[in-house]
Amino acid sequence: MLNAKMIRSKFTVTFKNCKIVTQTFLINSMSTDSSQPSFEEIRKYLWGFGKGNVNLSKNEDTGIATLVLNNPEKRNAISGQMMVHLRDCIEELEKWKSGKAVILQGHNNIFCSGADLDFVRAAGTKQGASYMSTWMQDTLNRLQRLPLISVSLLEGFAIGGGAEVAVSCDYIVVANNAKFGFVHAKMGLVPVWGGTTSCLTFMIIPYTFVLATFLALIYLLFVIIVINKKHCIGLRQMGIHHLRQYLEQIDNNDE
Numbered sequence: 001m002l003n004a005k006m007i008r009s010k011f012t013v014t015f016k017n018c019k020i021v022t023q024t025f026l027i028n029s030m031s032t033d034s035s036q037p038s039f040e041e042i043r044k045y046l047w048g049f050g051k052g053n054v055n056l057s058k059n060e061d062t063g064i065a066t067l068v069l070n071n072p073e074k075r076n077a078i079s080g081q082m083m084v085h086l087r088d089c090i091e092e093l094e095k096w097k098s099g100k101a102v103i104l105q106g107h108n109n110i111f112c113s114g115a116d117l118d119f120v121r122a123a124g125t126k127q128g129a130s131y132m133s134t135w136m137q138d139t140l141n142r143l144q145r146l147p148l149i150s151v152s153l154l155e156g157f158a159i160g161g162g163a164e165v166a167v168s169c170d171y172i173v174v175a176n177n178a179k180f181g182f183v184h185a186k187m188g189l190v191p192v193w194g195g196t197t198s199c200l201t202f203m204i205i206p207y208t209f210v211l212a213t214f215l216a217l218i219y220l221l222f223v224i225i226v227i228n229k230k231h232c233i234g235l236r237q238m239g240i241h242h243l244r245q246y247l248e249q250i251d252n253n254d255e
């Protein structure tokens with residue numbers, strides 16, 4: 001049998017253990033892991049894969065830049081080299097003092113067919129996957145935080161990583177022929193470029209807010225009807241009670 005004191009001391013020990021485990025976890029996660037590759041190392045690695053490029057043109061008069069994904073042989077799929085280009089372009093936009101907006105589009109009216117599958121196959125190791133996701137998450141995070149209005153122009157396909165790039169902009173303009181798809185699940189992948197987080201801010205949070213407001217209004221309406229009904233029943237009963245009293249009084253007066 002455990003008495004209160006024993007329970008308390010057991011709880012304190014458990015609590016202390018939890019605290020130690022939590023603190024160790026936090027210290028570990030905060031410490032800089034010396035095995036983490038530098039971005040310079042990742043750049044060299046990615047540069048060795050594929051063709052294609054990303055073209056940035058800045059219009060100093062209007063303050064509007066255009067960023068074009070260019071790999072026409074593969075429906076503008078993003079190769080290792082293009083990942084490097086994209087980050088360089090975004091770095092340049094970060095420094096553009098007179099810039100107001102950037103439009104992100106694909107070459108020849110097709111947005112992007114995602115990561116270059118030849119690259120994905122070739123770099124399909126634990127190290128390759130980790131390099132790609134670290135690089136692209138950082139790149140798309142920086143695209144989201146650009147001090148410019150960013151617009152993705154969706155024409156043709158925006159698939160897999162292409163969809164992730166699209167949702168990293170502030171606005172998406174969608175053409176009639178656009179086909180947009182997170183196809184990762186079909187391929188047994190998870191979106192590793194940060195697209196799901198962007199989707200959360202883009203779609204799920206606003207829709208949840210609208211749904212919650214709608215449900216709250218229905219609840220309010222329901223409460224008003226119920227209270228009103230109860231109030232009416234109460235008033236009716238009071239009326240009947242007073243009527244009875246009045247009739248009894250008349251009867252008594254007659255007698």
Ligand SMILES: C[C@@H](C(=O)O)C(=O)SCCNC(=O)CCNC(=O)[C@H](O)C(C)(C)COP(=O)(O)OP(=O)(O)OC[C@H]1O[C@@H](n2cnc3c(N)ncnc32)[C@H](O)[C@@H]1OP(=O)(O)O
Nearest residue numbers: 073074075077113114115116117118157159160161191192
């Ligand atoms: C890593 C992950 C992530 O987000 O984290 C991803 O992005 S995974 C990547 C997810 N993306 C995908 O699964 C898209 C795969 N592609 C497709 O479904 C299709 O190609 C469409 C994009 C719908 C386009 O179809 P359409 O009939 O118009 O053209 P097509 O299939 O004949 O393609 C034309 C040429 O482009 C190539 N091609 C197309 N998409 C490619 C890609 N993502 N990587 C490498 N090559 C690609 C085709 O192999 C073909 O090459 P040849 O002319 O030599 O035959």
